[in-house]
Amino acid sequence: SGAWRQESSGINAEYGVLGAVARMMTCNPGALPIENVFPTFVKWLPLKEDYEENSTVYTAIFNLLSGNCESATKELPTLIPIMIDQLTNKKLDEETRVIITDMLRGVTSQYQELTLKSISPSQAEVLKQVLSQVNGS
Numbered sequence: 001s002g003a004w005r006q007e008s009s010g011i012n013a014e015y016g017v018l019g020a021v022a023r024m025m026t027c028n029p030g031a032l033p034i035e036n037v038f039p040t041f042v043k044w045l046p047l048k049e050d051y052e053e054n055s056t057v058y059t060a061i062f063n064l065l066s067g068n069c070e071s072a073t074k075e076l077p078t079l080i081p082i083m084i085d086q087l088t089n090k091k092l093d094e095e096t097r098v099i100i101t102d103m104l105r106g107v108t109s110q111y112q113e114l115t116l117k118s119i120s121p122s123q124a125e126v127l128k129q130v131l132s133q134v135n136g137s
Contacts, residue, residue: 012049012050014044015049015053016053018047018053019052019056021060022056022057022059022060025038025063029069034064035070035071038069038075039075051092051093054096055093058083058100062099062103066106076118077114078118080107080114080115081118081123083100084123087101087104104127104130108131115127
């Protein structure tokens with residue numbers, strides 16, 4: 001039906017914009033006011049319909065966190081549960097799974113207390129399994 005198609009294409013367009021912002025944050029982070037853009041960017045996560053931009057989005061987040069971007073670290077209480085939940089998403093591609101796993105490995109070692117405060121017991125179990133697989137292989 002037309003209404004569904006319109007709503008669906010709206011979501012795809014929004015995810016396209018999210019991907020474009022992610023590419024800008026990755027290629028030229030100084031061109032954006034990250035402190036203003038990033039909190040809004042995070043509110044659109046996780047991608048629910050169109051997973052095409054997932055690796056682009058999570059690569060941008062990874063780069064910001066790797067550079068100790070204060071705007072990104074402030075969003076960790078929101079980002080950590082989203083990333084853990086993404087790992088249980090069967091539609092998640094392998095590239096994005098690796099990016100998220102690497103991010104969680106770094107975040108949980110650097111911000112262990114914050115991580116534990118930000119997640120539910122079931123998310124803690126998923127995180128434990130993911131990190132033990134990474135460390136075990």
